[in-house]
Amino acid sequence: xxxxxxxxxxxxxxxxxxxxxxxxxxxxxxxxxxxxxxxxxxxxxxxxxxxxxxxxxxxxxxxxxxxxxxxxxxxxxxxxxxxxxxxxxxxxxxxx
Numbered sequence: 001x002x003x004x005x006x007x008x009x010x011x012x013x014x015x016x017x018x019x020x021x022x023x024x025x026x027x028x029x030x031x032x033x034x035x036x037x038x039x040x041x042x043x044x045x046x047x048x049x050x051x052x053x054x055x056x057x058x059x060x061x062x063x064x065x066x067x068x069x070x071x072x073x074x075x076x077x078x079x080x081x082x083x084x085x086x087x088x089x090x091x092x093x094x095x096x
Contacts, residue, residue, distance in 0.1 A: 005031075038079055050083040 005027065013023035034052070037044050044052040059075045083091070 041077070048084055048086050050081055050087060053080050053082070054078075055080055 009020065009023045009027050012018065012027060013020045016023065018026065034044050038052060038054055041054050043054065055078050057076050057078055060073050062071055062073045063069065064071050
């Protein structure tokens with residue numbers, strides 16, 4: 001089951017003692033800062049968590065999976081995430 005924005009707001013409210021409205025505003029503000037930074041083509045580094053990077057994809061040839069016909073995929077920017085070594089360690093410790 002995925003962690004939703006509503007779950008994050010609820011947890012922030014419970015753990016910080018903020019009201020639900022204050023927690024929602026805090027989470028929304030944080031997400032807007034991250035979105036705006038990525039829109040500007042800048043990376044977002046959160047120590048101990050990971051790094052969101054904007055990568056440029058060139059135009060390339062592809063295929064329509066439904067019809068099998070060749071098509072051209074336009075150039076675009078995508079967001080990638082690379083987790084920190086600390087987070088990777090915590091994830092792998094839970095699995096074992």
